[in-house]
Amino acid sequence: MTTSQDLAKQDAARRAVDLVRSGMVLGLGTGSTAKLAVDEIGRRLAAGDLHDIVGVPTSEATERQAAALGIPLSTLDRHPRVELTIDGADEVDPHGRLIKGGGGALLREKIVATASRRLAIVVDASKLVERLGATFPVPIEVTPFGWTTHLDPIRALGGEPVLRARDGTPYRTDGGNLILDVTFAGGLADPEGVAAAIRARPGVVETGLFLGFSPEVIVGHAR
Known part of the structure; x- marks a missing residue:
């Protein structure tokens, strides 16, 4: 059954993918909401709404997902500058500070985020906190x-x-x-x-x- 949280995650993913333009080098995040964004990128590529996308995955799981969707993949060695990364977070505070790593990909996520000109973080409202560490380790x-x-x-x-x-x-x-x-x-x-x-x-x-x-x-x- 689709819950309101599922719908919120799908909404965030779609809106983030609206930032994607053909020809971009994209950082592909890891986690449940980022996974939805990768699915949406794959759908728009297949439909012809996007083209010439290159994805830099932040985990082996995301690499397998993106490859199955037909998203062309690369590495930071070949594309050291990423135009936009779409990723999720476990917590976001009012200053835009994050806790990430619930999916176990925090090192690669941070490397790709650091190489990115823009970082879009997709979340549902449950991830918004007043103080980091309040709800998530x-x-x-x-x-x-x-x-x-x-x-x-x-x-x-x-x-x-x-x-x-x-x-x-x-x-x-x-x-x-x-x-x-x-x-x-x-x-x-x-x-x-x-x-x-x-x-x-x-x-x-x-x-x-x-x-x-x-x-x-x-x-x-x-x-």
Whole structure:
């Protein structure tokens, strides 16, 4: 059954794809709402409404999806400048700061977002928060070697880390790393300070705190 949240996600995805022009190099995001945007890009290509699109996927899952839809794909090595990336988020605060990484692709998502001239973030209203970390843990990608050494320092910052697992097996990112999902009671009072402290640790690959990107946030509505 299609829910109002499903309709809102579809609305956000369609409106984001309205920003796409033929000939663009696009960053293709990861996650449930970004997946809908990739589907819509594929539909418009097949219908002839768009042409000469090149997609740079942010995950292996998105790469498989886009290839199945006939979207031509490339890499940042061949196309280091991306005109527009459409991606989702797990949380968005009033300053346009994001938590991403619920789908496990935070590292590649951040690399592609950094290479992008424009970043469109597609969400439904449930992802809007007053304070980051209020409803969703902060994913932290770490190397498997020495991952337990990060637990106490993260706790000292006010977080409670849990190793992400599926069916009892530690989750591995496309890069072969692990993810710690860190809950901050009451959310983050200083996202920049926490991000800097965590990223300074050897063995931390990246955090799911997307700060300083000034994204175009597209909030979908059930219609």
